[in-house]
Amino acid sequence: MRYNHKEIEKKWQDIWEEKGTFTAKNEYNGENFYVLVEFPYPSGQGLHVGHPRSYTALDIVARKRRLEGQNVLYPMGWDAFGLPTENFAIKNHIHPSVVTKQNIKRFKEQLKSLGFSFDWTREIDTTDPSYYKWTQWIFLQMFKKGLAYKSEMAVNWCSSCKCVLANEEVVGGTCERCSSEVVRKVKSQWMLKITAYAQRLIDDLETVNYIDRVKAQQRNWIGRSTGAEVTFNTTAGDTIVVYTTRPDTLFGATYMVISPEHPLIEKWCDKLDNISEIRDYQVSASKKSDFERTEVVKEKTGVKLSGVTAINPVNNKQIPIFISDYVLVSYGTGAIMAVPGHDTRDYEFAKKFDLPIIEVVSGGNIETEAFVDCETGILVNSEFLNGLSVEQAKKKIVEFLDEKGIGSPKVNYKLRDWVFSRQRYWGEPIPIVHCEQCGYVPVPESDLPLELPMIDNFEPTDNGESPLSKLTDWINTTCPSCGRDAKRETDVMPQWAGSSWYFLRYTDPHNDKELASKEAIEAFMPVNWYNGGMEHTTLHLLYSRFWHKFLYDIGVVPTSEPYQKRTSHGMILGENSEKMSKSRGNVVNPDDIVSEYGADTLRLYEMFIGDFEKSAPWSSASIKGCRRFIERIIVLADKVMGKGYRTEIETVIHRTIKKVTNDIEDMKFNTAIAALMSFINAVSDTGSITVDEFRTLLILLNPFAPHISEELWENKGYKGMLNETAWPTYDDAKCEEATVEIVIQVNGKIRAKIVIPTDSDQASTIAAAKADERAKEALEGMNIQKEIYVKGKLVNFVVKPK
């Protein structure tokens, strides 16, 4: 048979589509299995070879589970709102909705050409009003529960383009497009109170099966720390509350640092002698992002407040107050007590400004560096804390502060509330009306979806407001509460909104009464297996867990966690081991590979390329090996004769079934394919293959290379369609050979190898080892001190010369 991959692949894709082979049943009684991959952002570049890595992997899982008899839901859709589409639309004067439709069409064709077993009847699109109606509905429920609120937040502002920039659009402090200076500008923004769920987002990680690095990264991102808030008096009369994780070092606090944005500075402006210097510093700090501010800079910067000092509450000493940009207004209280002896950043700052450094925990050498060890240190120079360990001192000082009413224990999280506003066009309108009388009033649920108006001019305005703010007809409305004149919110939601609940919609995508029916949600949720990129671990994954927990709290979903299992794939890099990008010129287009080698080869190659969880460089040479593998199977198809599993093949076939079955569940696709290759090597050596061996091979191959396996199945006239047959089983007893090779070591070095019956016991194995000629040689003139025996593996003689 000539291998015409184009013809074969098209043929089976059409058959699957026509028969609805992969449509998940909604009968909600059998064993359901929900497999999910992150839905793509349909960018103008088309599908990247990275996309099929994740999609093929879970397609393999989905196809295998179907062969095992489960009702599998494996859906796909489009996360289609977003900045690149909007920017492309502005540049080319095409409406974003048109751009989106084109991109989706292209993506869909590309995905179909790869033969994924997606249930296309459940396709969703976040920009479809029938979808975002429910995104808006969820926002309104959050608003009603007080989880959506308005707050002043800093945004990136390009002084030349006069628009708000995404962090990504800021390059080295300047605007990506015009290279003008970018400053921080304060705007009133909609926020979602994810911090209210911080503790539960940490605790419930115990209840889910996520790979460890995902859990670790989420925990660290949420960043729970326990410490204390301590109130310092100042000579100006006001008090400053600081947050510290090291209250035990309070006696070592020799100065205080507040963030440049701290509100007391405004209050004190009359009392400060160097206010102009302070103002200058505030301006320069406003130009830096939080990231730049906490980055280690060779020189710490700051300005001492002249005219006001703080008073250390434990010893009543006056200590100077500084403003410095390494203290962030967004974390803790925006003020710290500085203990240069025991904090690295404080130490650098103290050295720079020549401030006193007091040792209050002994064990290090504060002449050369801050001593930050909490395990071994003992308190000194701290009056009633002297002699205590760090742990003991923390406890005692917090009790002391509590008693005196000047401090209390406090848990803090690094996690910040979610800035939910975008001053953009291509997003879900925030369904809120602002009324002079009633304040912020939700749009009635019966009026949802609040559709994004179709306008011609969707460019950003030059006052930093959303493009929607130019639409006076749309903005002016009446208050749903009192009926007076009112104005609509003009900000739209971030792209994260639509992707925070999309997995729920797949269970019941056409429902116009609710986001999904209770029965549908109960049948499929939680998602049994969710795979996606590590880059989504801290934002999308956390945001969607947060939304799901909220929906659980209001009784919409039955479980508090959306995903039972989360795995993550590595990136596919360019041939030069760098990230694929247009500018590097190392982009591989999946269409070219499908055209030249076929989808089955591409699928096999992407799975064979390496450890699924690690990144791997593309190799246009190696892909040939996967094509050859398919061709060798086609050759075998002409050598089918006989029935059953032949004795000489029995062990290898049972082992192969076992390996492939387990490796798919463990995401070790590369070794599963290697096992299949070894299997055909073994069979090819015999010159033929039996019907039963070949059938088993085709079924095992099917999840990886679905087109060619179906084709060969049909050519051979096997019953029904391959995808309707059952996954093969193996017998553990038949996976073992009758004999096993044992390594003989002397002092850990390999000296000989012997072959013995698999069921040999320790005594007979050691006896056989000692009888071996080469072992005898190595043991000549030695006293055996110890004999180590590992069943089925080795014997090690520990010896000393006589």
Place this chain on the structure above:
RNA sequence: GCGGAUAUGGCGGAACUGGCAGACGCGCUAGAUUUAGGAUCUAGUGGUAAUCCCGUGCAGGUUCGAUUCCUGUUAUCCGCACCA
């Protein structure tokens, strides 16, 4: 800087729970076949003259035995909240 990860032949990678390092594939070498090229088939392929010895980023440690565990270190990659 903070957080997460990675490092094994010429290349991608494999190695269960501490037990034969290099499975499988690419590439390469030789041979067969072919008018030639390509394709295919057979044999070989970590270094080394070697069956000894050396060898899993680097430096130590634990162990009868370490790619695997521990300490330190270097390099690279991912994320850092308005890219998705």
